[in-house]
Amino acid sequence: MSLPYWSRWPVLLSGVLLATAGAAFADDDDDDNARIRPLNHAAWRQECSTCHIAYPPQLLPAVSWRAIMKGLDQHFGTDASLDPQQQADILRFLEANAGGEGRSRRGEPLLRITETRWFVHEHSEELPKDIWSRPSIKSAANCNACHTAAERDDYSEHTLRIPK
Numbered sequence: 763m764s765l766p767y768w769s770r771w772p773v774l775l776s777g778v779l780l781a782t783a784g785a786a787f788a789d790d791d792d793d794d795n796a797r798i799r800p801l802n803h804a805a806w807r808q809e810c811s812t813c814h815i816a817y818p819p820q821l822l823p824a825v826s827w828r829a830i831m832k833g834l835d836q837h838f839g840t841d842a843s844l845d846p847q848q849q850a851d852i853l854r855f856l857e858a859n860a861g862g863e864g865r866s867r868r869g870e871p872l873l874r875i876t877e878t879r880w881f882v883h884e885h886s887e888e889l890p891k892d893i894w895s896r897p898s899i900k901s902a903a904n905c906n907a908c909h910t911a912a913e914r915d916d917y918s919e920h921t922l923r924i925p926k
């Protein structure tokens with residue numbers, strides 16, 4: 763049974779709309795609100811998640827990752843050094859998946875995701891002002907206090923739980 767030509771219009775039209783929405787989403791992916799891509803790199807996943815979750819490489823630019831990896835022996839008050847080969851291997855992975863250079867300030871590479879304009883903006887709207895000092899959270903760097911699936915690089919809304 764063939765449909766009259768006019769009944770196909772809605773189908774064609776919704777196809778066009780979907781294509782447009784897809785393009786808009788792809789654009790979004792390039793900007794500062796990019797969705798986090800799940801990544802796999804065994805050494806990074808293991809070595810960079812013993813004290814905190816393995817932070818997504820795309821949330822800092824390559825200059826920041828280079829600075830962080832150079833200073834692992836004095837890493838935020840701890841010693842996180844690795845053997846030179848592993849350090850170079852992880853750095854290559856971080857650089858290859860880094861975000862835009864926009865995530866730095868005054869020419870100085872930022873060492874914290876939580877100090878980037880992107881982070882502050884993304885986390886200022888929906889959260890109460892006292893949130894970061896709550897004992898259940900302790901630090902903005904404690905991503906998985908709220909993003910309960912951050913270990914799997916899942917920062918989506920349906921895994922988000924704000925603790926009391």
Ligand code: HEC
Pocket residue numbers: 809810811812813814817830837838840841842852873874875876877901902903904
């Ligand atoms: C020995 C423990 C330890 C290991 C191992 C470690 N870190 Fe950290 N890292 C810390 C501590 C402590 C902080 C500060 C956390 C805070 O402010 O709450 C931190 C903070 C960070 C931050 C800044 C978080 C923010 O505020 O945005 C980044 C980025 C980071 N680490 C990257 C790495 C990478 C990459 C590796 C693997 C090469 C790594 N860390 C391994 C202890 C560690």
Ligand code: HEC
Pocket residue numbers: 795797798817818821875876884885888889893899901902903904905906907908909917918919922924
């Ligand atoms: C106090 C709870 C809390 C902590 C801690 C926290 N976040 Fe968030 N995060 C939020 C809220 C709330 C939003 C906004 C959700 C929204 O607008 O849909 C958000 C949004 C995001 C988004 C955007 C998600 C999307 O799909 O648009 C990313 C990525 C993200 N956070 C990463 C992080 C990282 C990385 C850390 C740690 C360095 C962190 N967050 C720490 C609560 C938190």
